[in-house]
Amino acid sequence: MKNKPYLLFILMLILGLALVACGGTAEEPAVEEPAVEEPAAEEPAAEEPAAEEPAAEEPAAEEPMAEFEPMSVAAPNCDYGGKISSIEAVDELTVVFNMCKPDPAFLAKAAFTPFGIQPSEWIAETGGTGELLEHPIGTGAYMVEDWVRGDSVIFKRFDDYWGTPAIAETAVLRWNQEGAARLLELQAGSVDQITNVSPDDFQSVIDDPDLQLLPYANPNVLYLAMTNTFAPFDDIRVRQAVAMGVDRQRIVDNFYPDGSSVPDYFTPCSIPNGCVGDAWYDFDPDAANALLDEVFGEGERFSTTIFYRDVFRTYLPEPSLVAVEFQTQLMDNLGIEVDIEVMESGTFIDESTNGRLDGFYLLGWGADYPHVTNFLDFHFSAENPQFGDPFPEIYEKLEEASTIADPAEAEPLYVEANNAIRELVPMVPIAHGSAAHAARADLKGVQQRPFGADYLYLLDNGTDTVVYMQNNEPISLYCADETDGESLRPCQQVVETLLDYALDSGETVPALATSCEGNEDSTVWTCHLREGVLFHDGSKLDANDVVASWAAGIDAANPYHVGNTGTYGYYSYLWDGLMNAPEE
Numbered sequence: 001m002k003n004k005p006y007l008l009f010i011l012m013l014i015l016g017l018a019l020v021a022c023g024g025t026a027e028e029p030a031v032e033e034p035a036v037e038e039p040a041a042e043e044p045a046a047e048e049p050a051a052e053e054p055a056a057e058e059p060a061a062e063e064p065m066a067e068f069e070p071m072s073v074a075a076p077n078c079d080y081g082g083k084i085s086s087i088e089a090v091d092e093l094t095v096v097f098n099m100c101k102p103d104p105a106f107l108a109k110a111a112f113t114p115f116g117i118q119p120s121e122w123i124a125e126t127g128g129t130g131e132l133l134e135h136p137i138g139t140g141a142y143m144v145e146d147w148v149r150g151d152s153v154i155f156k157r158f159d160d161y162w163g164t165p166a167i168a169e170t171a172v173l174r175w176n177q178e179g180a181a182r183l184l185e186l187q188a189g190s191v192d193q194i195t196n197v198s199p200d201d202f203q204s205v206i207d208d209p210d211l212q213l214l215p216y217a218n219p220n221v222l223y224l225a226m227t228n229t230f231a232p233f234d235d236i237r238v239r240q241a242v243a244m245g246v247d248r249q250r251i252v253d254n255f256y257p258d259g260s261s262v263p264d265y266f267t268p269c270s271i272p273n274g275c276v277g278d279a280w281y282d283f284d285p286d287a288a289n290a291l292l293d294e295v296f297g298e299g300e301r302f303s304t305t306i307f308y309r310d311v312f313r314t315y316l317p318e319p320s321l322v323a324v325e326f327q328t329q330l331m332d333n334l335g336i337e338v339d340i341e342v343m344e345s346g347t348f349i350d351e352s353t354n355g356r357l358d359g360f361y362l363l364g365w366g367a368d369y370p371h372v373t374n375f376l377d378f379h380f381s382a383e384n385p386q387f388g389d390p391f392p393e394i395y396e397k398l399e400e401a402s403t404i405a406d407p408a409e410a411e412p413l414y415v416e417a418n419n420a421i422r423e424l425v426p427m428v429p430i431a432h433g434s435a436a437h438a439a440r441a442d443l444k445g446v447q448q449r450p451f452g453a454d455y456l457y458l459l460d461n462g463t464d465t466v467v468y469m470q471n472n473e474p475i476s477l478y479c480a481d482e483t484d485g486e487s488l489r490p491c492q493q494v495v496e497t498l499l500d501y502a503l504d505s506g507e508t509v510p511a512l513a514t515s516c517e518g519n520e521d522s523t524v525w526t527c528h529l530r531e532g533v534l535f536h537d538g539s540k541l542d543a544n545d546v547v548a549s550w551a552a553g554i555d556a557a558n559p560y561h562v563g564n565t566g567t568y569g570y571y572s573y574l575w576d577g578l579m580n581a582p583e584e
Helices: 004-021 028-037 039-062 106-110 120-126 179-188 199-207 236-245 248-255 285-296 319-334 345-353 372-380 392-401 407-424 485-494 543-554 569-574
Strands: 072-074 084-091 094-099 142-148 152-157 170-175 211-216 220-226 303-309 337-343 360-366 427-431 435-440 465-470 499-501 508-510 513-518 524-529
Touching (some): 084 543, 094 543, 106 513, 106 524, 179 435, 179 465, 199 435, 220 236, 248 319, 285 319, 319 337, 337 345, 360 372, 372 407, 465 485, 524 543
Antiparallel strands (some): 072 084, 084 094, 094 524, 142 152, 152 170
């Protein structure tokens, strides 16, 4: 019994030697197969991409048209009086605008910066205000890096831009209200381009070999406004007296550069149907005083205030000097005593455009697109309270005329509208100003655009940073709810529209949409989006982003219809009103 373990050991040893002698075939199934095939070991590695593919394919699985959930915004019906009935995403790359009435100017309007497109998710996340006002997310060649309040807006190149990439990696937008100060910065080389050279400095720029003068022909008008809901401007005779009692030629001669003119009409004559009907009143202080004597009694007059913002604009190159000139003329010519009050720019725009200023105010307009609706429909629509109670004698003709594509066919209606403006005097057109920007002589890519702001991404000074100086700080960077040029310029670098204006004309060209076609009577417009366009946050542009961006502006009941002031002036005035607005 003691020998049994030994015998067993001997037998096992002999068996092991026999297996080795047979070539190890007994070990192949247990060792070699897993080692050679490694499918069991490699399959997890092979399956990892397979496991990742569904995750990578999941977003793509949401993209097919069958799974796309289109958005839309609509008015209950067209009784609200506006132009837009509904905006609908048909598929990921198609948006349809259904109109309540024909709008032959649709293409020109759709190219305008306030109708820019941002991600639907960003609009929802910000609630249509707050960070949206400071940090727009667009598809443009530049994205906002920082807004240093009181100093500058800093842009960084967007490397995934669908179009021509920005030349400079960084663009800096600065501002200064004084024309002389802007010129000094340009001469010192601390900025590459400035806006609105002061009239007295044109020759200095021309004579400086390091600089270049950049004249541009943007149609514009300065007007002296009155709000008819405040006495005595509720009396048409007072407004007509002011129209005849101001020497407009003296203002143009003393404060405007060569090429400026005294208007015969509110709209500049380069715009079709802008200058039809009866010309404006001649300077006639005797007739003006006779009207004031009827209202107040012989020799009796009134006192008031003239408001303005100290911002140099093409239509108002010397705001403080021109304000004093009006103060002087109103007293000398008409006996009206006027105090002057300068206001902060944003507050002034809000108060004046909402009809809350009791007195005169100086404001103006530069063309956004080459159609008479841009001047007349914005200012004199039924929705615009800036001159007080709107005049149906004006806006009813404008609403009818805006539906007619042929300028010759529409002309009689514009004659009636212009004559009504002259008769009712909501304001007095003072000047059509000529203007010029200036740049360093070696700056390449400069533009002299008649419509739209300069594109900073085209500027090339040979370095990684280009610096551009404008007249004032932006009010906000959410331009769906802004109307001032100092806000529209930075917005245009970041947020793009369905269409754009050609650099040298008012012709519309493709942008985020490769095309927009209207039906025969201009009541349905179908826009086809460019494929593969990315927003600055990496999300992909689709038709729902278009609907969401427009809905936040045009739909007063939209939860994101908040903005900066909540006025959404361009949406309201250019499309004849906001849909779903609460009844007053």
